[in-house]
Amino acid sequence: MKHFFLASILAGAIALPAAAADYTIMAPAAPGGGWDQTARTMQTAMQQEKISDKVQVMNVPGAGGTIGIAQFASQQKGNPNALMVGGYVMVGAILTNKSPVTLKDVTPIARLTGEYEVIVVPAASEVKTMADLVEKLKADPGAVSWGGGSAGGTDHITAGLVAKAAGVDPTKVNYIAFSGGGEALAAILGGQVTAGISSYGEFEGQVKAGALRVLAISSDEKIEGIDAPTLKESGLDVVIQNWRMVAAAPGLSDEQKAAVTADIEKLAKSKTWQDNLKTKGWIDTYLAGPEFEEQLAKDITATEAILKDIGLVK
Amino acid sequence: MSLDHNEQTRSQRRPDWAALAIAAVLAIMAAIIFFDVARLRDMGGYSQVGPATVPDWIAIVLICLAIWTVVASFKGDFPQRERQEIKPVAWVVAGLLAQMVLIRLVGFSIATGVLFGLAAAGFGARRIWISIPVGIVLCFAIYWLFAVVLQLSLPAGPLENLIH
Amino acid sequence: MSTFDFLMQGLVSAMEPINLLYALIGVTLGTMVGVLPGIGPATTVALLLPVTYQLDPTGSLIMFAGIYYGGMYGGSTTSILLNTPGESASIITALEGNKMARAGRGGPALATSAIGSFVAGLIATLALAFVAPYIVKLALVFGPREYFALMVLAFVTVSSAFGNSALRGLTSLFIGLALSLVGIDQLTGQNRLSFGVPDLLDGIEVTTMAVAMFAIGETLFIAAQGAQAPDKVEAIRGSVWMTAKDWARSWKPWLRGTVIGFPIGAMPAGGAEIGTFLSYAAEKRLSNHPEEFGNGAIEGVAGPEAANNASAAGTLVPLLTLGLPTSATAAIMLAGFQQYGLQPGPLLFATNPQLVWGLIASLLIANLMLLVLNLPLVGLWVRLLTIPKPWLYSGILVFATLGTIGANPSVFELGMLLVFGLVAYVMRVFDYPIAPVIVGLILGPLAEQQLRRALSISQGDVTTLVQSPIAAVLLGLAAIALILPLVLRLRGRGNVLTQMAASED
Numbered sequence: 010m011k012h013f014f015l016a017s018i019l020a021g022a023i024a025l026p027a028a029a030a031d032y033t034i035m036a037p038a039a040p041g042g043g044w045d046q047t048a049r050t051m052q053t054a055m056q057q058e059k060i061s062d063k064v065q066v067m068n069v070p071g072a073g074g075t076i077g078i079a080q081f082a083s084q085q086k087g088n089p090n091a092l093m094v095g096g097y098v099m100v101g102a103i104l105t106n107k108s109p110v111t112l113k114d115v116t117p118i119a120r121l122t123g124e125y126e127v128i129v130v131p132a133a134s135e136v137k138t139m140a141d142l143v144e145k146l147k148a149d150p151g152a153v154s155w156g157g158g159s160a161g162g163t164d165h166i167t168a169g170l171v172a173k174a175a176g177v178d179p180t181k182v183n184y185i186a187f188s189g190g191g192e193a194l195a196a197i198l199g200g201q202v203t204a205g206i207s208s209y210g211e212f213e214g215q216v217k218a219g220a221l222r223v224l225a226i227s228s229d230e231k232i233e234g235i236d237a238p239t240l241k242e243s244g245l246d247v248v249i250q251n252w253r254m255v256a257a258a259p260g261l262s263d264e265q266k267a268a269v270t271a272d273i274e275k276l277a278k279s280k281t282w283q284d285n286l287k288t289k290g291w292i293d294t295y296l297a298g299p300e301f302e303e304q305l306a307k308d309i310t311a312t313e314a315i316l317k318d319i320g321l322v323k
Numbered sequence: 324m325s326l327d328h329n330e331q332t333r334s335q336r337r338p339d340w341a342a343l344a345i346a347a348v349l350a351i352m353a354a355i356i357f358f359d360v361a362r363l364r365d366m367g368g369y370s371q372v373g374p375a376t377v378p379d380w381i382a383i384v385l386i387c388l389a390i391w392t393v394v395a396s397f398k399g400d401f402p403q404r405e406r407q408e409i410k411p412v413a414w415v416v417a418g419l420l421a422q423m424v425l426i427r428l429v430g431f432s433i434a435t436g437v438l439f440g441l442a443a444a445g446f447g448a449r450r451i452w453i454s455i456p457v458g459i460v461l462c463f464a465i466y467w468l469f470a471v472v473l474q475l476s477l478p479a480g481p482l483e484n485l486i487h
Numbered sequence: 488m489s490t491f492d493f494l495m496q497g498l499v500s501a502m503e504p505i506n507l508l509y510a511l512i513g514v515t516l517g518t519m520v521g522v523l524p525g526i527g528p529a530t531t532v533a534l535l536l537p538v539t540y541q542l543d544p545t546g547s548l549i550m551f552a553g554i555y556y557g558g559m560y561g562g563s564t565t566s567i568l569l570n571t572p573g574e575s576a577s578i579i580t581a582l583e584g585n586k587m588a589r590a591g592r593g594g595p596a597l598a599t600s601a602i603g604s605f606v607a608g609l610i611a612t613l614a615l616a617f618v619a620p621y622i623v624k625l626a627l628v629f630g631p632r633e634y635f636a637l638m639v640l641a642f643v644t645v646s647s648a649f650g651n652s653a654l655r656g657l658t659s660l661f662i663g664l665a666l667s668l669v670g671i672d673q674l675t676g677q678n679r680l681s682f683g684v685p686d687l688l689d690g691i692e693v694t695t696m697a698v699a700m701f702a703i704g705e706t707l708f709i710a711a712q713g714a715q716a717p718d719k720v721e722a723i724r725g726s727v728w729m730t731a732k733d734w735a736r737s738w739k740p741w742l743r744g745t746v747i748g749f750p751i752g753a754m755p756a757g758g759a760e761i762g763t764f765l766s767y768a769a770e771k772r773l774s775n776h777p778e779e780f781g782n783g784a785i786e787g788v789a790g791p792e793a794a795n796n797a798s799a800a801g802t803l804v805p806l807l808t809l810g811l812p813t814s815a816t817a818a819i820m821l822a823g824f825q826q827y828g829l830q831p832g833p834l835l836f837a838t839n840p841q842l843v844w845g846l847i848a849s850l851l852i853a854n855l856m857l858l859v860l861n862l863p864l865v866g867l868w869v870r871l872l873t874i875p876k877p878w879l880y881s882g883i884l885v886f887a888t889l890g891t892i893g894a895n896p897s898v899f900e901l902g903m904l905l906v907f908g909l910v911a912y913v914m915r916v917f918d919y920p921i922a923p924v925i926v927g928l929i930l931g932p933l934a935e936q937q938l939r940r941a942l943s944i945s946q947g948d949v950t951t952l953v954q955s956p957i958a959a960v961l962l963g964l965a966a967i968a969l970i971l972p973l974v975l976r977l978r979g980r981g982n983v984l985t986q987m988a989a990s991e992d
Contacts, residue, residue, distance in 0.1 A: 045533065067476045070895055072671070072688035079685065105676050106688055151369050151946045160676035183369050185631075185940050186674050191805065191817065195755035198809065201630035202944065215809070320366075321676050341917065349658065352665055359680050360668075366675050370942035374672040377935045378679060381664050388658050395654055402918040408713035412912070415710050415884070416905065419703070422888060423901045435888060439881045445710045448877035458881070465889060473520055475534060475893040 031063045032272075034255075035085075035093040037077020038070050044094045047121065047253050050289070051094070054281040060272050073102025073162075079110040085258035089265040092118075096253040098162055100312050104322050105161040112305065116257040116266060119273050120301050122286065123252035123294035124208035126167045126227040127237065131200055132220055139224045139243035142204060143175045150181035156193045156202035160186040161321045163251040164193075164206045166312060167227060169319040174245040179318040197221065208251050209235065210290055252294060254301075270297060341404075342396030346389040353385035414445030430480020431470070432463040493840050494616060497848030506549050509542065510849070510856045513550035517557020518860070522565050523890035524698045527574035528799070529816040530894060531558030548846055552853035555820070559799055560604060560857050563792055567596045568871055569883050571702035573890070575693045576759035576795040578925050579767045581701055583780065583787030590783050593869040594727035599737045599785055600792040601861045602729075607745040607793035608854040611800030614749055615807070616847050622801075623808045626754045631940035632952050634754075636961035638934035641761055643965045644768040645926055651781075655919045663927020666691050673936050674943075686899040693928055695891055699904045700921050702887040704911025706880050711912070727866050737789040740770050744793030751794075752801020759798040760929050763791035800850070807843060 032055065036048035045068060052064040069077035074095055085091035093115065103111050130136045136145065146153045150172070157164030165186065169179040185202055187193035194212065197205035198220060205212070205221070209232075215221040216235075223237035227249045231239060240247040257269045276282055277295045286293055296304060316322040360375040367373025395401055418441030425434035439458025440451045448454055463482060470477040471486065500506065513535075520531040535554045542550060562573025567584035580600065587596040614622070629637075646660055669680045670690025681687035729737065747769065748762035770790040771780045780787055799816070806817045874882070891900050911921055938952075945951035953959045 065476075068895075069897070070689070072685055075688070076685050076897075106671075106678070106685065108685065154944045160672070160674055165676075183943060183946070185943055186676075187940075188673055188936070192755050194809070195627060195805065196630060199627040199630055345658075345917065349662075352662075356665060356668065356680065359682075363672075363675075363677055363679070366677065368675070368943060369946045370939045371947045372935075372939050372942050374675045374677050374679065377938075378668050381661060381668065384657075384661050385665060388654070388661060391654055392658070400654075404916050405712070407711040407916060409711070411710035411713055412707050415707055415880075416909070418881075418884065419888075419901070419905045419908070423898055423905070426892070426896075426901070427898060431892065435885050438888065439885050442706070442881040442884050443877040446877035446880050454877075454881075458885070462885060465885070469520070469523075469889070469893065473516070473534060475520070475523075475526070476896060477889075477892055478896050 031065075032061045032090050032092055033065045033067055035067045035069055035077055035081050035091070037074035037081070037093065037095065037099070038068065043253065044074065044096060046289070048094045050282070050285045051092075051255070051276060054276055054279055054285060055272075057281045058276065058279040060275050060279070072106055072108075074099040075102050075106050075108040075110070078103070078112070078115060079108065081256075082110045082114040082259055087260040088258045089261055089269060091258045092269070093256045093258075094253065095256055097251050097308065097312075100309055101161050101163070101166060101316065104313055104316050112256070112309070115259050116261055116269075117302065117305055118255050118257050118266075118270055119277065119297035120252045120254045120294055120304070121273075121277060122291040123250040124210055124292060125232065126163060126206060126249055126251065127209045127212060127235075128167075128171070128224045128240075129197065129205045129207075129212050129216070129221040130203070130224060131198060132222055133200070134203075134222070136204065136224070137222075139238070139240070139245070142224060143243075143245070145203070146172065146175055146177050150177050151183050153204065154183045154185050154202040155204055155206055156185050156187060156196045157206040158187065158193060160184070161316065161319075162186075163208070163249065165319065165321075166315050167247065167249050168206050169315050170247045170249065171240065171245055173315070173318060174240070174247050179315070180320045182319070213290070250294065254305075273297070339396040339399070339401045342392055342401045346392040346396070349385050349389040349392065353382040353389070356382040356385070411445040411447075415442050418442040418445070426478050428480070430483045431477045432459055432466050432482050433480060435462040435465075436460070493844035494848060496841070497844040497846075498851065500545055500845065501549055501848045501852045506546060507852070507856070509546045509550040510553045510853050511860065513553020514557040514853060514856045514860050515553075517554035517559075518561040518564075518857075519557075521558030521561025522573055523561075523893055524565060524571045524573050524694060524702065524887050526558075526890050526894055527562065527576075527694065527816070528555055528558035531555075531561075532816065532820065544842070545845060545849075548842070549849040549852060551820075552846065552849040553856060555799075555816070556608070556850070556853045556857050559796065560601070560861065563600045563604070563795075564597065564861075564868060565886075567600060567788070568593055568868060569702065569886070570705050571883060571887050572694070572697045575697065575925075575929060576763055576798070577792075578697050578701075578760070578922070579763040579791040580788055580795075582767070582922055583784050586781070586783030587785065587788065588869070588872060591725065592783060592785075593872060594865050595729045595733045595785060596783075596788050597865045597868060598729045598862065599733065599741075599789045601858055601865070603737065603741040603744065603789045603793040604796040605854055605858045606741045607748065607797040608800060608857075609851065610742075610745050611749045611752075611797040612847060612850050612854065615800050615803055616844075619804045619808050622750060622753045622804050625750065626805055628957065629754050630955070631937045631944065632955055632958045633961065635934060635937040635941055635952065636958040636965070637761070638930055638937060640961050640965040640968070641764055641930055642934065643968045644772075645764045645930075646923065652918070655917075656923055659914065659919050659921070659923035660927045663924035664931040665927075666696070666924070667928045667931035673932070674939050684899075686897065690932075691903065691928065692895070692900070693925065694894070695900055695903055696907055696928055697925055698887045698891060699907035700911040700924060702883055703904055703908025704915060704921065706883060707908060707912040708915045709876075709880065711916075727869065733785055736776075736785050740766070740786045740790035741793040743769060743773075744790040745797040747790075748794030748797030749801040752798025753804040754801075755805055759795050759802075761933075762794040762798040764926060764930075766790040766794035803850075807846075 034048045034051055036045040038044040048066045052066050055061045055064050069080050081093045136142050155168045157168065165184050168182050168184050172179045172182045187196060193205060193207060196202050212221055216223055223235065225240045225243045226232060226235055226237050227240055227247060229248050255273055257266065274297060356378045360378040363373065363375040418438040421441060422434045422438040425437060436459030437455055440455030443454045444451050466477055466483055467486065469475040516535055517531055520526055520534060521528060532555055562577040563580050566572045566577040566581040567588050570581050570585040572578040572581050584596045587593060646656065669687055671678050671688050678688055744766045747766045751762040752759060767787055767790060770786040771777060774784060774786050776784055802817045806820065888901060888904065891904055914921060941951055953962060
């Protein structure tokens with residue numbers, strides 16, 4: 010065991026140089042966050058599955074990924090070995106930060122994973138169903154405080170979409186942005202806010218322990234193991250997924266793009282990747298090619314519309 | 324510390340120009356804050372303390388501090404300065420600037436090695452034709468340790484690419 | 488099996504020689520990366536986590552604990568010796584610690600910091616094991632208004648503890664507050680004072696600022712003294728170890744720091760820095776040697792160091808009992824736990840007792856290893872200071888920029904280091920204190936956000952701020968802390984205060 014460990018340190022140290030398809034993956038976030046973990050998991054899986062001999066991860070944190078994407082688009086142009094991780098949060102950040110570089114300036118390859126949003130209340134809350142919450146919201150939108158992640162993020166957008174679908178003015182939503190998942194969850198558990206909104210993973214432990222009640226989930230169909238109706242079933246036409254994707258550099262030839270897409274497909278189907286998804290609790294929502302591009306365009310238009318409705322983008 | 328300064332300065336009754344400059348900087352900061360957040364004044368939502376309120380408070384206090392600084396400068400309440408030598412400071416600043424300019428072009432080791440040499444020159448080790456190469460070798464070792472062994476992402480250049 | 492049995496079982500498995508070795512390797516690696524200014528424990532753990540994947544669960548858990556503690560401790564060493572705080576929780580340590588190091592008392596400063604961290608870590612880890620469920624209930628009572636009241640208290644106590652001129656102290660504080668406004672406003676997503684520069688959207692990084700203000704500013708200031716300044720610092724004056732007097736002056740601050748740090752760390756929005764601020768202010772108030780504060784008072788190292796370690800253990804309370812990651816470090820630890828099949832949450836203690844107690848035992852062992860590794864090295868570390876000035880200060884600059892580049896390889900960030908380094912230099916020349924800038928930068932946004940959240944929830948009703956008993960008590964304490972010194976001063980009581988008052992005008 011000891012020798013094995015020392016050997017692995019040494020192996021890392023000497024890091025044999027190799028020729029073919031060395032990828033560099035940019036995580037447009039600091040080490041530790043969701044995008045960084047996605048990039049590092051890709052790194053592990055690509056190396057173990059021999060898709061690429063050597064993969065490096067590079068962190069360019071800042072402003073919801075907009076600093077990373079700007080750097081990626083300008084510095085990696087035409088480089089078939091450069092990849093970047095991104096996600097739905099980036100769509101909103103590009104709009105609110107008025108980023109000059111958008112997802113149109115890179116080559117989106119595939120959606121890898123996704124999480125659905127859920128609306129929860131503390132177990133002791135008088136709100137029992139989504140209908141109760143909608144009723145409260147219609148009576149006095151200000152009296153319903155929503156706790157979730159950063160302003161303009163997926164959670165905020167979902168709250169806006171729910172209000173709109175319920176026929177309530179989205180600008181009237183009393184959304185309280187917290188800086189991290191933990192802080193929002195504490196406020197929800199402590200009964201500081203009326204309802205909480207975030208991806209299911211953040212609440213899973215509490216829901217299983219019976220401390221929180223799920224009112225609805227933002228998926229298209231009911232999810233196995235989650236005892237809650239979808240928003241659609243609750244009469245609110247809202248479907249939203251907080252996805253993570255991988256993009257390649259701009260200016261690639263069709264062959265280059267096809268080669269990268271093939272590698273990513275191999276990755277997404279590989280056993281290492283699938284095993285990692287399981288341990289990390291990520292949902293596989295792999296989607297590539299024209300279907301992904303279509304979905305992406307749809308998401309961007311819808312996001313722009315709701316951010317304008319909420320009043321975050323003018 | 325300020326006690327002994329006061330003994331000397333209490334008698335003088337002319338304004339301290341540096342203090343006036345500091346007051347001006349504080350006032351300018353306040354003005355920038357005030358104008359920048361003006362566009363956010365109606366975004367409070369349900370709380371009457373919106374994104375512009377706290378910046379406004381801070382700007383107001385900065386103005387008060389600027390006035391206080393002016394008063395202090397006329398009263399001679401400002402501490403006296405020790406003599407500053409500008410040349411060594413310039414060497415160090417040059418080193419930091421050089422690193423900034425070079426790091427994207429030639430990578431971590433060379434850029435930081437140049438910083439090492441120039442900063443050492445600022446502290447009296449003027450033989451930069453020795454200290455810069457020494458710095459580069461040192462930084463290359465640091466690069467190997469942190470970027471290769473410990474997986475920190477540091478900008479690579481021609482030198483670093485030798486070991487990749 | 489009882490709690491105690493689980494803990495003993497965990498300890499026995501953690502004490503196996505091979506596991507001790509893993510702890511040692513973890514602590515060493517963690518310290519190596521953690522000493523880099525700007526690379527805090529979160530990044531250290533994120534970078535080194537993959538190393539632990541190779542081992543069996545017990546081994547990887549224990550190495551992980553080692554990396555975590557090593558990453559935290561690394562920051563303090565550089566704070567004390569080089570005046571370069573490795574992370575935001577060790578900024579306060581630099582205040583007194585570096586003064587001690589310069590006076591040839593770096594040995595005792597490092598020792599009180601190491602032993603204080605150990606004592607605090609030990610007590611806090613035991614507290615985590617036995618009282619976590621109660622502490623977490625308290626933490627959940629804290630909503631935005633209670634946090635706001637806590638921040639107000641922190642502001643009042645901390646600002647009265649800085650510097651000898653009210654004007655210059657306040658100016659520094661408000662420069663920090665003004666800088667804290669830069670970036671996207673958390674609550675509305677609107678940018679403030681970023682003038683269309685994307686690099687400013689996330690605001691000014693506290694560690695970048697601390698490195699610029701302390702390390703770069705100090706280096707420029709020393710450079711400007713030219714040949715007047717002595718060429719070498721005398722590294723050891725008196726004993727390299729703590730004397731009986733040092734022990735006598737340290738043990739109470741360790742305990743007080745632990746008591747302050749642990750609950751604040753357990754609060755979801757507390758943050759380790761707040762604990763160090765409050766501990767420093769408390770030690771300054773309670774000290775028999777208040778005149779030494781600012782010139783190297785050992786209490787000012789012992790208290791905050793204990794507080795920051797205790798609050799790190801405190802962070803684990805909501806993480807293990809609720810699955811709440813309340814800091815960047817906790818978030819990355821959560822990712823680590825998942826790797827070992829541990830799903831933190833309310834059911835963890837019931838479903839996975841072996842792993843939880845294994846972790847707690849690992850933390851205790853890692854804490855011990857840290858002490859074992861660091862105490863013998865104290866003598867070696869302080870000799871760093873005997874390096875001739877040109878090489879010492881160039882080395883500090885290399886080191887300071889290395890951390891910044893490693894955390895965020897951007898030219899803009901280096902530019903900020905230089906600009907704020909120059910600002911700090913000018914402030915030093917005019918005798919403005921540096922620490923309040925950092926305090927403003929950290930506390931400002933927290934206080935503002937919590938105030939606005941509270942008012943948003945109450946839909947604009949200001950009385951909400953005093954309607955909760957906890958918030959009302961905290962605000963009351965803040966008012967007393969603000970008014971009492973004024974009253975005492977008017978009545979001519981309290982030697983220290985009158986002395987301070989005299990030097991103010």
